[in-house]
Amino acid sequence: MTTTETAEKRLSVDENSTEKGISEQERNSIAPDRDPSHAIVARFGALGPLLARLFDSGVEARGVERVPEDQRDDVHYWNNLFMWWSVNITLTTIPVGFLAQEFFTLTLPHTIATILCFGLIGATATSFIATLGPQTxxxxxxxxxFSSGYVGGTIYSILNILTQLGWxxxxxILGGQTLASINPGTLPLIVGIIIVAVGSLVPCFIGYDxxxxxxxxxWIPLGIIMLFLLGLGAKAGYEIKDQIPLEDTGRSVSADVMSFGGIVFSSFAGWAPLAADYNCRMPVTTSSTKVFVLTFIGLYIPICFLQILGALLMTITDPAYTSAFENGSTGGLISQVLSPWKGGGKFLLVLLxxxxxxxxxxxxxxxxxxxxxxGRPFAMIPRFFWTFIGFVVYTxxxxxxxxxFSEILSNFLSILGYWTAWFVVVVAEEHFIFRRKNGRLGGYNLDDWDSPSKLPIGIAGILAGCFGVAGAVVGMAQVWYTGPIGRMAxxxxxxxxxFELxxxxAAVTYPVLRWVEIKFTGR
Incomplete structure (x- = not known):
């Protein structure tokens, strides 16, 4: 039975349901959860048949609607690991390692230690959020x-839109730079950017599967290419000792480590606001430990490896390599590293x-x-439309x-870490303190996900977020502003x-505010 035929049948059932006393509001709140394609096809009238054909061809209809337990069909635990490996063992991860030397003058040993330590914190945060997908x-x-209410959730939506579009x-830009560096002067950077953007759109338009x-x-071919880069860089010569005279001394070294550490944390924790999106179709019985461990491995190993690789490449002092970086940024340097393989190197550069x-x-x-x-007006519009809008904006x-590119990456990653830090804290405290089995609320009533009157008012979550903003402001150190604590450090x-503050x-204020909120509202 096609989506169009099923939708017509659904409409017939809905008409009968009205006669039995089920209101239109109740039908609209139930139908999308059971099969979103039916509701979407019926909602758009004359466009319904076109949308039905899209859904029949494999385009995902489900958007933010909850996936009921009896519709969970993703039982492949290892897909979670492979997905994170593939996502992170890409060219995008390498430039973070460049920043350690480019902006913070850190030597390689200090850079590696910073990546390993702050990466541990960021990977843990994202892996915890990933475990909530199968559970909810x-x-x-x-x-x-469920922690910040409908209004608070909308605020997080805005922050995450800005975050994902920033990424x-x-x-x-990085992909376009690299394509343009293959044969300098033949492919305009703008065209390279458009090629990468269109390539990103197609699978997302289709959806989850x-x-x-x-x-x-x-991750398999990309992992092999990264090993090639490591070897070719070694052949060019890693000059680790040459960085020592350039590094700051005294308290300035600590400042550099902490500031770069914030960027590293963001590169890991930046995935937290979307970590549950890709396993919400796993059965509710899925082991949270397995999800956590596989997500952690999928994040920690490739990101650490490639950021350290980036830091290693910055130790090459050959004038040809330093000039390539100065003139062509990441794409130029990677192109120079692969240049000994000539045509084969250019082919690998295309893949990168x-x-x-x-x-x-x-x-x-x-x-x-x-x-x-x-909000509901936005949720009523099919997901693939918003995906297309996002594509236009970031292109x-x-x-x-x-x-x-380097300025955007450095500033963006630093700021990103601020809100993801309090986001993870608020969600974790709600989960472990108030939603635990013997907690004040005793778990989640997941059917309330789109019912503002049954969700928390959100005052505690929003105020905790405001305190998080205050912590970020007094602790930040950016080119355009340095907070009083950041200056004193x-x-x-x-x-x-x-991100630390x-x-x-948020961690200190949220439990108190949430306890008061529950006491007076009961939710």
């Missing part, structure tokens, strides 16, 4: 409604340039979901900011303690 059947941002901008299929095997698509697929897909999460932004440009301020 909900997308990540919708889960925030997408850096991805398309296609995203997992694409990401299942990509296109590898950012694997990374950008998740940004594009989840940006569309966050747009739906803004235009990538073209506009194409000459400022030392360093020529201050110490960026934004954002998380700490």
């Amino acid at each position: 059947g909900l997308r990540t941002i919708i889960i925030t409604r 997408a901008v850096t991805a398309v 296609m995203v997992h299929k694409v990401e299942r095997y990509v 340039a296109m590898s950012v698509i694997a990374n950008n697929i998740l940004n594009t897909y989840s940006a569309g979901l966050s747009m739906q999460s803004l 235009v932004a990538g073209i506009a900011g194409r000459e400022h 030392g360093g020529a440009f201050g110490t960026d303690l934004g 954002a998380g700490a301020f």
Whole structure:
């Protein structure tokens, strides 16, 4: 039976349901959860047949609606690991390692230690959020409604839209730069950006199943290419000792470590606001331990490896390599590293340039979901439409900011860490303190996910977020602003303690505020 025929049958059932006393509001709240395609086809009238054909061809109809337990069919635990490997073992991860030397003058040993330690914190945060997908059947941002209410969830939606579009901008610029560096002067950077952006759109337009299929095997060839880069870089010569005279001394070194650590944390925890989106179709009986461990491995190993690889490549002092980086940024340096293999190196460079698509697929897909999460009027519009809108926005932004990749990456990642820190803290405290089996609320009533009157008012979550903002402001150290605590911590440009203080301020205030909220509202 096609979607069109099924939708007609559904409409007939709905008419009968009205006669039996079931209101239209009740039908609209139930039908999307059971099969979103029916509700969407019926909702758009003359466009219904076109939408039905799209859904019949494999385009995902489900958006932010909860996946009921009897519709969970994703039982492949290892897909979670392979997806994260594929997403992170891409060219997009390497430039973070460049920043340690480029902006913070850190030597390789200090860089490696910072990546391993701060990466541990960020990977743990994201892996915890991933475990909530099978437990709830909900997308990540919708889960925030159970701690911060409908309004708070909308605020998180806005923050996540900006986050995913920001990641997408850096991805398309990097991919475009790399394509343009293959034969300098033949492919304009703008065209390279558009090629990468379109490649990112296609699987996301189709949806969840296609995203997992694409990401299942990509990590294998990319992992081999990264090993080639490691070996070719060694052949060019890693000059680790040459960085020592350039490193800061005294408290400035600590400031550099902490500031770079915030960027590293963000590169791991930046996946937290979408981590549950890709396993919400797993059965509710799925082991949370397995999900956590596989997600952690899928994040920690590839990201640490590639960021350290980036730091290693920055130790090459050959003038040809330093000039390539100065003139062509990441793409130029990678092109120079592969140059000894001539035509074969250019082929690998093409694959590396296109590898950012694997990374950008998740940004594009989840940006569309966050747009739906803004509220019911937005959720009524099919997910693939919002995915397309996100594609247009980040493509235009990538073209506009194409000459400022390093600055965009450094500033964006630092700020990203601030809100993800308090986001993870609030969701975790709600889960472990108030929603635990013997807690004040005793678990989640998951049917309330789209009922503002049954969700928390959100005052506690919103105020805790405001305290998180305050912590970030007083602790941050950016080119454009340094907070008082960030300045007092030392360093020529201050110490960026934004994500640490954002998380700490939210962690201290949320339990108290939430207890008061539950006491007076009961929810």
